Amino acid sequence: MSKPWFRVKKYGYGAGLPYGWQGWTVIVLYAVAVTCVALSGTSEDHPWRYLAMVAPLTAIVVFVAWAKSDRPWRWRNGEED
Template sequence: MSGQNDAPAKLPAAFANLCGENIMSKNNKDIWFPAMKYGIGWGLPTTWQGWTVFLIYTVLVIIGALFIKRSPWLIIPFIIYVFVLTGILLFICWKKGEKPELRWGKKL
């Protein structure tokens, strides 16, 4: 008996929240990306964390586009790059946004 706590190590709070580890309930403070009023998906971010993610995504896509301007033969890697970035963005929206469902205005 070494006297140390044998409990499993916990993830840092920011990473655990991002991965959905310790989210008890999704209230408005936890939602970075609200659901769209019409259609399926998420709208523009409502928190600074959401805007940071959105800005990083946009900057990375623009940086990738600048490489295409220099070397047009990199179009296929650029498309793959954008698909990967978009997948990461969608994963974050899924974890930190409202439940995606078909909406058409106010619920009846």
């Protein structure tokens, strides 16, 4: 397996901070895309259009984080695997 892009959380469910430069790149591109959507004015005029544009971006980031995590996602209570 290649080097993971994200680490799983020690507490809770899902991924935490990015692990490699690829993960940070995904997060930065996501932040830029959401900022561009927000600055386009759709959030003020049509909040549902804003949601329709941001939801797929968020789904893509969640999928990439899930696929490129170092371990499977599950609920964690701080115990070591």
